[in-house]
Amino acid sequence: MEYLIQVLNGLQLGLLMFLLAAGLTLTFGIMDLVNLAHGSLYMMGAYFAWTLIGWTDSFVLGALLAIPATFLLGVVVEVVVARRLYARDHLAQVLATFGLILFFNELVRAIWGPDGKSIAVPAFLDHTVEILPGIPYPAYRFALIVVGTAVALLLAWLVARTRLGMLIRAGASNRRMIGALGVNIELLFTLVFGLGAAFAGLAGLMAAPIASVKIGMGDDILIVAFVIIVIGGIGSIKGAFVAALMVGQIDIVGRAFLPDFLKTFLDPASASAAAPAISQVLIYVVMAAVLVWRPTGLFGQRS
Template sequence: MEYLLLQVLNGVQLGLLMFLLAAGLTLTLGIMDLVNLAHGSLYMIGAYIAWTLIGVTDSFVLGALLALPATFLVGVAVEIAVIRRLYARDHLTQVLATFGLILFFNELVRALWGPGGKSIAVPAFLNRTIEILPGVPYPAYRFAIILVGALVAILLAWLVARTRLGMLIRAGASNRRMIGALGVNIELLFSLVFGLGAVFAGLAGLMAAPIASVRIGMGDDILILALVIIVIGGIGSIKGAFIAAMVVGQIDIVGRAFLPDMLKTFMSSSAASSAAPAISQVLVYVLMAAVLVWRPTGLFGQRT
């Protein structure tokens, strides 16, 4: 039971990281009707900017706090320079253009930071374990990720449901032509939304960096899971993205933790260890297919 609890917490931690990435993606796709394959690149850029600023300030917290507005500015610059020209284009053009942005960002990172990977050390005050229950230790940094992710999820829910900006975001998701006709500056709203999505992606990247390496293309693989999450939860739904991210995180982590022992009953240990991660990923896509069959708009997507 202790091992199960630890793996469930790991699933929550992964789910919250995925939610941060998927939240920005579902905002841009739900409001702007933009298929942005380069969203994972903002995850990577956030991690690299954090690595630089942490080195300059010699403080993980200060460097991370400075990296968020820097990533916001990168997102706004990308929206103004490239993305703004894609709103009126079809989805195929958006896919091709944002795929080109992936290649651009990968080469930009290679030119600015070099081809090798970087590492961000876990801050000293979190480089320990805490007892979540008597006799059940858990890494403090992973627990901090859970707390930060949960806090951001609550703040985002409040922003969307209780503020004027959130009202405009919800109105834009429903009928962006109407709010444009009512005098809302659509270009400014889209820039803010895209920048906000970049902040969420950058926050996920810098929090994941001490656990995984900071490397070129680090956001490409996780982007696929983020797309699966917004399809399951429903395009444009923050609540759907959160619930889907929690489910996907549990399937991935718990499956990797317990499937090997189950598979060892009828195959070798090495084969079971290699097959378990693949089966966990397959289960995620099976869930997505089942949701699409049952509810094509996603769990909380708007029916049309």
């Protein structure tokens, strides 16, 4: 029973990470833009949700309003900053988007203050559900799995079955060619960047009730998102999905069961402290192994 619960926790974490990594792989894979500020959009989605939920006194309505708010913020960032970086090298992109991280952190400090915020789990999900007879599971976490799966399916349909998805896939393969065919590249890039921001904001607001809403909350998770798109293959939505599920299981299952294994060699306090670090290291070991076996990632296009 405990193993099944931890697997579900890993699935929930993996789907949240997919929402963040999906937007990142869209911008990185299509625009060739290294956007370190993607984690800041994750943070802004959580803060938008905190504000809008307070204004509307409704978790659902506040969350639904926070998603387009983050989309619009992404559009503004693309038009004002990112658009000027496409022709620059990756070092210039890293430096500029790192500056955006500092800007957003200070913006949050000025508007919402230095203290963290909290979003309560909505009352209609503040209970447990029996996923199997005798196995209760928090309803909110189960809802995250359902929503994450639905969004993943929606994104798969969008990329594979729509005209916008066709342009996204074409842009990932050869953006100069689709520009030569008359496609408005600037508009496409703005939409894709805004879409990526919306996914990041969705991940942030969904994670907020089970994590603290604070300045810099997206900085650490961004590193893992980059690892996910490297494992899955840059520009591959399918790869980001598979890799995110892998990373989620490694992290959660490792944190849950490694302490018991390590207690055979270490004292309980040391085992509990070492398990999270080892779980993180295992993620990078998997990335290194994938890159040795397939340098373009699991589903990346071979050059």
